[in-house]
Amino acid sequence: MLGENAVGLLSHLVILLGISVVADLLLPYIVSEEVAAWIQLAIASGGLALDISRLIRWLRETHPTQNVSLTDQIGYALDNWLSTDTSAKPVALLFATLLLIYLGGPILAVAEPQSLFTAWWSAWTWISDPGTHADVEPGMPRLIAFGLTVGGMLVFALLVGIMSDEISEKVDDLKKGKSRVLEKDHTLILGWSDKTLPMIRELCLANESRTGGTIVILSTMEKEEMEDLIEDSDVDFHGTKIVCRTGSALNPVALEKVSCTSARAIICLASKDQSVDASDAQQLRAVLLLKQKLRNNPANSPHVVVEVLSIDNCDVIMDAGESRCVIVQSHDIIGRLMVTTTRQPLMGQILAGLLSFDGPEFYMRPWDELVGRTFGDILFMFEDAVPVGIRNGNSVILNPPDDRILRPNEDLIVIAEDDDSYLPTRQQSFRNNPMHFRPQPRPGPRRSRILFLNWRRDMDDLVMQLDEQVGQGTVLYIMSDKSREDQMMILRKDGLSLKSLRHITTIQHKEGNTLNRNDLKELKLEEFDNILILSNESEDRQEADSRSLATLLMVKSIQQKRLVDMHGPNPTKYPSVVCEILDPQTQQLVQTISSSDYVMSNEIVSSYISQVAENKYLHSVLSELLTSQGCELSLREISLYTNRPGESVSFWILQARARLMNEIIVGYVPEGTRETILNPPNKACSEQSCHLAFVENHEFMLSQTLYLYIRLSSFPKKKKSITASTLNFPFRFS
Numbered sequence: 001m002l003g004e005n006a007v008g009l010l011s012h013l014v015i016l017l018g019i020s021v022v023a024d025l026l027l028p029y030i031v032s033e034e035v036a037a038w039i040q041l042a043i044a045s046g047g048l049a050l051d052i053s054r055l056i057r058w059l060r061e062t063h064p065t066q067n068v069s070l071t072d073q074i075g076y077a078l079d080n081w082l083s084t085d086t087s088a089k090p091v092a093l094l095f096a097t098l099l100l101i102y103l104g105g106p107i108l109a110v111a112e113p114q115s116l117f118t119a120w121w122s123a124w125t126w127i128s129d130p131g132t133h134a135d136v137e138p139g140m141p142r143l144i145a146f147g148l149t150v151g152g153m154l155v156f157a158l159l160v161g162i163m164s165d166e167i168s169e170k171v172d173d174l175k176k177g178k179s180r181v182l183e184k185d186h187t188l189i190l191g192w193s194d195k196t197l198p199m200i201r202e203l204c205l206a207n208e209s210r211t212g213g214t215i216v217i218l219s220t221m222e223k224e225e226m227e228d229l230i231e232d233s234d235v236d237f238h239g240t241k242i243v244c245r246t247g248s249a250l251n252p253v254a255l256e257k258v259s260c261t262s263a264r265a266i267i268c269l270a271s272k273d274q275s276v277d278a279s280d281a282q283q284l285r286a287v288l289l290l291k292q293k294l295r296n297n298p299a300n301s302p303h304v305v306v307e308v309l310s311i312d313n314c315d316v317i318m319d320a321g322e323s324r325c326v327i328v329q330s331h332d333i334i335g336r337l338m339v340t341t342t343r344q345p346l347m348g349q350i351l352a353g354l355l356s357f358d359g360p361e362f363y364m365r366p367w368d369e370l371v372g373r374t375f376g377d378i379l380f381m382f383e384d385a386v387p388v389g390i391r392n393g394n395s396v397i398l399n400p401p402d403d404r405i406l407r408p409n410e411d412l413i414v415i416a417e418d419d420d421s422y423l424p425t426r427q428q429s430f431r432n433n434p435m436h437f438r439p440q441p442r443p444g445p446r447r448s449r450i451l452f453l454n455w456r457r458d459m460d461d462l463v464m465q466l467d468e469q470v471g472q473g474t475v476l477y478i479m480s481d482k483s484r485e486d487q488m489m490i491l492r493k494d495g496l497s498l499k500s501l502r503h504i505t506t507i508q509h510k511e512g513n514t515l516n517r518n519d520l521k522e523l524k525l526e527e528f529d530n531i532l533i534l535s536n537e538s539e540d541r542q543e544a545d546s547r548s549l550a551t552l553l554m555v556k557s558i559q560q561k562r563l564v565d566m567h568g569p570n571p572t573k574y575p576s577v578v579c580e581i582l583d584p585q586t587q588q589l590v591q592t593i594s595s596s597d598y599v600m601s602n603e604i605v606s607s608y609i610s611q612v613a614e615n616k617y618l619h620s621v622l623s624e625l626l627t628s629q630g631c632e633l634s635l636r637e638i639s640l641y642t643n644r645p646g647e648s649v650s651f652w653i654l655q656a657r658a659r660l661m662n663e664i665i666v667g668y669v670p671e672g673t674r675e676t677i678l679n680p681p682n683k684a685c686s687e688q689s690c691h692l693a694f695v696e697n698h699e700f701m702l703s704q705t706l707y708l709y710i711r712l713s714s715f716p717k718k719k720k721s722i723t724a725s726t727l728n729f730p731f732r733f734s
Helices: 002-029 033-062 070-084 088-111 116-128 130-135 140-175 196-210 223-232 252-257 276-294 311-324 330-343 347-355 459-467 484-493 517-521 541-567 584-593 601-614 618-625 651-659
Strands: 187-190 214-219 241-246 265-268 303-308 325-329 361-365 385-392 395-398 411-416 449-453 474-480 504-511 530-533 576-581 597-600 633-636 692-695
Touching: 002 033, 002 088, 033 088, 088 116, 088 140, 116 130, 116 140, 130 140, 187 196, 196 214, 196 223, 196 601, 214 252, 223 241, 252 276, 265 276, 265 601, 276 303, 276 311, 303 311, 303 601, 311 325, 325 330, 325 601, 330 347, 330 459, 330 530, 330 576, 330 597, 330 601, 347 361, 347 597, 347 601, 347 633, 361 385, 361 618, 395 618, 449 459, 459 474, 459 484, 459 504, 484 504, 517 541, 530 541, 541 576, 541 584, 576 584, 584 597, 597 601, 601 618
Parallel strands: 187 214, 187 265, 214 241, 265 303, 303 325, 449 474, 449 530, 474 504, 530 576, 576 597
Antiparallel strands: 361 411, 385 395, 385 411, 633 692
């Protein structure tokens, strides 16, 4: 290679300089200065000629191409050397400088007799400072000085070019995010998706109580592009620093560059640019790489939150990540939430509030002063929080029995405004005085007619989840652009049949375009109890939301016209319509043009992942609330907790009555509004209009039901997010 030959030439040049030094010391004792100068020039010329001949011979041996001139061969070799060897430019600069000094010294010594050291020094000064040759005597010395000065200017230009290129490369590396991240206790996000910006917003809110923090993002996207997207999103950082780096989560070097071993939590986002299985396979490889990186530091290693698209791939990824890995099946979460919101309108907004860091949320911590107390007593000892469960190690118990005693090393799970905003107070007297309340029987699920518009790849799971929440004899209609035969074939292929369903007795399939008004008119939209508009998965979020919004408006228009024709200008009941939206900007449009409910699927999943990233034990809490097993967040009418219309009771009294039915009230929806208030203040106040929501435990379906509520009224608004549903009921007590 030319680089190796260049280093060899440079070494040979240094050797020749050494020979010239020895000759300069010995020759004055043998010959005159003039003869010594000519001998030095001969040594320099001969050595240089030898090096040139060796270089030409190497070029001809390594590039035996015919009809190619020596100039082209030299140019080709230089091009390869400069483009592949990072040290080429400095070596070339050093070689050119030494060559000028090496040749210029003997030539000057011949023109003006002097020692070789003196001639070399003069040559160096002319090369390094063009102004020094102005005082040289006219004649050959001045001509030599001029030549060396011109050579020095070229060397200086080469030096400036090299320095400029190096500085530019360093700046480009910084712009492209190639430098190492020197952070610790940061949140590391691997990948970029439509959930990244909402997640950054939530994590910044979480870091606000720490007076700021650091979020590091590693993505294959260009660093400047990520920073532009973050800046355009208008996120309030709350003192949080955002660091973006370009690289792949499948590259071990890139993982080291973002200091993955010193992070507080690592979030692996699924890729939407690949198929479901390909994305999950990539997540598996990333988990294996992280496991290898974190193996040497098991005690302080961060937990890894992995977004998985297919529920069938969860087990293998969990086994690969072992105990440090938390699996979040985003598609399943969205599906369950949409089904729940279809059955209980406003539940999407309630859960969005519980999952957000902007308002009341779940916290867990130990309380030594409460050890030995029963949960029934503890429930009434927090004015600024609502206890909902107990954590023992990795085990979580939501809505425990009243006689469950808080043990040492156990955490109390509460819903509160912030982790430092609540303290236990004295036990309230209302615990044992529910004011002679007699529990009323709970209404069970009722038979319904439900319509799904559009198709999801996990439609079988969606139908199964719906079957868990509806009454016997429910009829389900599905309309999408797939043919009836394809719809039925896909469901059968996924293992779904009417025999596997307990409550849905009929599934009707229809092929149609949800953007075609005539196709929608063929459906008896006014006869459905619930309509769910699903987002189109094959489009980007803005296009998908545009389709969903158009479908929503047409459905509402057709319903309105038909109900007015049937019942007059003031129909008493409108079917519930729930729309899945992806873009937060669409949320404002839905609120402006329609009173329908909506599910912010990306926002909720982002908030869910952010909550788990901050506290991995919350995954057990949130996943239980989103499934039909164990406790579930639900809604109840206030009339179920009052003895008579207009009865004046406080939140504490309502809580005591709820405990008679093994339930926990956590908040309310003010009458006549769609706002959700969690963990209301002034719990002893009795002048309020209430609407309640709860979480129920279906584990004891035949004998008892455990509930967690959300509803009341006239308290200052507090907002939070999780997965629940809220309803406005026309009941009042004051």
